[in-house]
Amino acid sequence: MPKNHHPNSVTKAPRRTSEDTLKSMVKMLAVLECFSVGERHLTPSEIARRTQLPRATAHRIVATLREIGLLDQDRERDSYRLGLKLFELGSRVLSNMDLHREAVGHIARLQHLTGENVHLCVFNGSRMVLIERRQLETAPANMVTTMEEAPTHCTGVGKAFLAFQEIETQNRLMAEKLERYTPGTIVEPQALHAELARVRQRGYALDLEEHQAGVRCVAAPIRDVTGRVFASVSVSGPAPRMPIERLQALSTVVCEAASAVSLQLGWQP
Numbered sequence: 001m002p003k004n005h006h007p008n009s010v011t012k013a014p015r016r017t018s019e020d021t022l023k024s025m026v027k028m029l030a031v032l033e034c035f036s037v038g039e040r041h042l043t044p045s046e047i048a049r050r051t052q053l054p055r056a057t058a059h060r061i062v063a064t065l066r067e068i069g070l071l072d073q074d075r076e077r078d079s080y081r082l083g084l085k086l087f088e089l090g091s092r093v094l095s096n097m098d099l100h101r102e103a104v105g106h107i108a109r110l111q112h113l114t115g116e117n118v119h120l121c122v123f124n125g126s127r128m129v130l131i132e133r134r135q136l137e138t139a140p141a142n143m144v145t146t147m148e149e150a151p152t153h154c155t156g157v158g159k160a161f162l163a164f165q166e167i168e169t170q171n172r173l174m175a176e177k178l179e180r181y182t183p184g185t186i187v188e189p190q191a192l193h194a195e196l197a198r199v200r201q202r203g204y205a206l207d208l209e210e211h212q213a214g215v216r217c218v219a220a221p222i223r224d225v226t227g228r229v230f231a232s233v234s235v236s237g238p239a240p241r242m243p244i245e246r247l248q249a250l251s252t253v254v255c256e257a258a259s260a261v262s263l264q265l266g267w268q269p
Helices: 018-032 044-051 055-067 084-096 098-114 156-162 167-175 189-202 244-264
Strands: 071-074 079-082 117-123 128-134 205-208 215-223 229-238
Touching: 018 044, 018 055, 044 055, 055 071, 098 117, 098 128, 098 229, 098 244, 117 156, 128 156, 156 167, 156 189, 156 205, 156 215, 156 229, 167 189, 205 229, 205 244, 215 244, 229 244
Parallel strands: none
Antiparallel strands: 071 079, 117 128, 117 229, 205 215, 215 229
């Protein structure tokens, strides 16, 4: 018998360190980030391939995320989708977000002044997420129960955000094929960079039926306390009611609203 070994002793499992916990959380986040609007259902094998995790590790993480409600399983197809728990957490984020609280009054005023639809969006890492909407002749949408996303390359809110980001962020979002939504959509990276330069120069972005035929909008960037652009606000309406002259005129009040929200968030020009 080995020295100092007691016959009734039990070998203890290796102690889990904070570094191990962090690595596990990073892997879980990588699994969640596999899902997108275009790929809402994924099998464990597809998740393993996208994350480059060992298949057994991917299966284990998927099972854990399912147990805590962050993933839901489609048993008929043995595939998974993002769980409602994420939606609940996201709704709480929106409810407690300084931007949402500080901007509501300005969004309502902007809709009243322009008589058009107004949208407030934030960037989620790949797309613009709508957190507040004021619609023409309708009650404001309850964003705790309604969430929408929009691409960055062909919407006013997206270009107003993207124009003020580092070149690395712009190139990352342009690395994937840019989807063409209408004949006016800019899908060439070089042309999009030129468009973003124009947005930076004038301080606002235009969407001239680039995302949705028959709809035009003007948008302006919103800054946080550090001056970083992380959100944007837009006014949109039917193309016949939004000629270029009116869009340029509306840009003044849209930029004023964006600046007012930024100031309330602590931005110092």
